[in-house]
Amino acid sequence: MLSCPSCGTTARLARRLHPVHPTSEDQPDQADTDPLHFDNIKTQRQLSDEGRKQAQTLGEPSGRSSWPTEKVISSKFHRAQEAATLLDMGEVSVSAT
Secondary structure, X not given: OOOOOOOOOEEEEOOEEEEOOOOOOOOOOOOOOOOOOOOOHHHOOOOOHHHHHXXXXXXXXXXXXXXXXXXXXXXXXXXXXHHHHHHOOOOEEEOOO
């Protein structure tokens, strides 16, 4: 399965995978300081306002593929789950790995 190397977000579309990675880059002081404890959101980089806009734009009908969405899979990072939810393309599943 393909995924973003930084956060692991993947939206699975019928017959293909579409990696999604909205930005968190305008917050250079953030780092994933405790990457083994996904429930500790305060130690993770967060989506920026621009990243939230990017996720919403990708999820708009004009930004979507004409193929139906089969599955939306997110990594365990909070920013990835938030981006997957903002896509508004279906129920989000969190990857086991």
